[in-house]
Amino acid sequence: MKLMVLLLSALFFLPLNALAQTSNTQILLVYENTRFKNNLIEEMKSLLENGGITVTVAQHSRRGVKVSDAEDYDAIFVTNSGVNSEIRPWIIKWIETINNDNVLLHTTQTRSWEPEIDGVTSASNNSEVPALAQDYVKRLKDLFHQSLKEENTDDEEVAEEEYITDSDTSEN
Secondary structure (H helix, E strand, O other), X not given: OHHHHHHHHHHHHOOHHHHHOOOOOEEEEEEOOOHHHHHHHHHHHHHHHHOOOEEEEEEEEOOEEOOOOHHHOOEEEEEOOOEOOEOOHHHHHHHHHXXXXXXEEEOOOOOOOOOOOEXXXXXXXXXXXXXXHHHXXXXXXXXXXXXXXXXXXXXXXXXXXXXXXXXXXXXX
16 A cells, blocks of 8 residues: 555656656657757757657758658658748648648748648747747647547547447347
8 A cells, every 4th residue: 555655646746747758759840051940940859858759850951851751750840941932942842742741831921832731930030039939849739739639539430430330230
């Protein structure tokens, strides 16, 4: 009995971060090498890792995005330096080819291409990095959690259909 009380006490006082670190959540952060984006990605990486999330960071350039396993990530954040309010062509191409719907694109205002993904904009102001990083991390987590809810709903619907099918066949 004392052992059980001790174990329950230990679990009660464990920080939530320790529990979160058992998670297998993986986030990909993709950025273009600028001072503002370096600072933003470092801040986001720190926030995510402190929350027990595994983070991979990759750069992009006119040679493209060198990430081949984008579908393996629970969510992806891409920061893009838009020229003339356009998303970089290699970013458009990469996003269109990856098999991952949990993408948050950070860019300037777009004129000609409406992403079929979530998008956010901001000025490149280094003094705003901490607040922006917190906002974008929250949005990434919301994207991931929303997709989990949708997957669970889909699983429940399939299980219900299987139950109905099984019930129908067992009555005959």
